[in-house]
Amino acid sequence: MGWTAEEFGASHEGWAGALLADGTEPGPVHLDPGTGSDLRQTREWWAYSGILNRPRAAAARAACACGWRGAAQYPIDRATEEPDSLYEQVIEGPRGDWERHLDEVEARTVPLPAELAHLLERVEDQLNNLAGQAPVAALKAVAALERVTRSVARDAAYIAEADDLSWESIGTGLGISEKEARNRLTHYTCRR
Numbered sequence: 001m002g003w004t005a006e007e008f009g010a011s012h013e014g015w016a017g018a019l020l021a022d023g024t025e026p027g028p029v030h031l032d033p034g035t036g037s038d039l040r041q042t043r044e045w046w047a048y049s050g051i052l053n054r055p056r057a058a059a060a061r062a063a064c065a066c067g068w069r070g071a072a073q074y075p076i077d078r079a080t081e082e083p084d085s086l087y088e089q090v091i092e093g094p095r096g097d098w099e100r101h102l103d104e105v106e107a108r109t110v111p112l113p114a115e116l117a118h119l120l121e122r123v124e125d126q127l128n129n130l131a132g133q134a135p136v137a138a139l140k141a142v143a144a145l146e147r148v149t150r151s152v153a154r155d156a157a158y159i160a161e162a163d164d165l166s167w168e169s170i171g172t173g174l175g176i177s178e179k180e181a182r183n184r185l186t187h188y189t190c191r192r
Contacts, residue, residue, distance in 0.1 A: 002015035002044070002065075004027045005017065005096060005102055007106075007175065008105065008175050009104065009176060009180055010065060010180065011066055011171075011175070011176040011177040011180045012064050012065060012066055012101075012102060012105060012176075013040075013045050013064070013065040014035060014062060014063065014064045014065070014095070014101070014102075014176070015043060015062075015094075015098075015100035016044060016045045016060040016061070016062065016063070016074075016091045016094035017043050017044065017045060017060060017061055017062070017063035017064050017069070017094070018043065018044070018045040018047070018048040018055075018057035018059075018060060018072055018092060018096070019057060019058060019059040019060065019061055020048075020055055020057065020058060021056075021058040021076045024119065025043075025063075025069070026043075026048060026055045026057075027043075027186075028041040028042060029041060029042060029043075029047045029048065029054050031047065035049055036168075043063065043116055045057045045060035045076060045089065045090060045091075046090075053054055056091075057075055057076055058075055058076060058146060059073040059075050060074045060076060060091070060093075060094050060096055060100065061072070061073050061089050061095070061097070062094035062095070062096075062097035062098040063075065063094075063098075064098060064101055066105075066177065068101055068163070070094060070097035070098065071084065071097075072093060072094075074090055074094060076090055076094040104177045106175060108172060109173055109175040110171070110173040111164075111175060117181075127142065131180060149190060153188040154188050154189055154192075156161070156188070157185040157188035158189060160185065161185065161189075167179075167181050167182050170185065
C-alpha cells in the first residue's frame with residue numbers, strides 16, 4: 001500500500017505515516033482482513049481513525065522504510081473533507097516529501113558514467129520502438145540483454161566481494177540497505 005521505487009526496492013518503501021496530536025508516531029496497527037491468521041500491519045495515516053481502540057491521527061508526514069521521516073506535517077481534518085478527497089489531500093504532501101528523499105538517496109549513490117546512461121536510454125527507446133513494430137524481435141533482444149546483464153552482474157558481484165568492499169559501502173553505492181545489498185549480490189552470484 002506504500003510507495004516504491006523499483007531501483008531501491010524495499011529499502012526505501014515510503015508511506016504517509018500517522019502523527020498523534022502530541023507529535024508522536026504511533027506503533028503499527030494490525031489489520032484483520034477476515035481470512036484467519038493472515039494479520040497484516042500498517043503505519044499509514046488512514047488506519048489511525050480512532051475506531052477499534054486505535055489512536056486518532058492528527059497529522060500525516062512522509063515516512064520511509066530506511067527510518068527517514070519527513071519534517072513537514074500535514075493536518076488531517078476528517079470533519080470538513082469527503083473521504084476520497086481527504087485521502088488525496090493527505091497523501092499529496094508526504095508523497096512529494098518522500099520523492100525528494102529519494103532524490104537525496106540517488107545523489108549519494110554511485111553515478112553511472114554519462115555515456116553509459118545515455119546508451120541505456122537509447123537501448124530502451126530502441127526496444128520500445130521494436131516492441132511495437134516487431135515484438136518477437138524485441139523479445140529476442142531482451143533475452144540477449146538478460147544474458148549479458150546476468151554475466152556482468154555475476155562478475156561484478158564476485159569482484160566486489162573479492163575487493164572486500166563493506167556491505168555498507170555497497171548498499172550506499174546502490175541506494176539500498178546492507179541486507180538488501182547482500183541479498184542482491186548473492187542473487188547475482190547464484191544465478192546461472
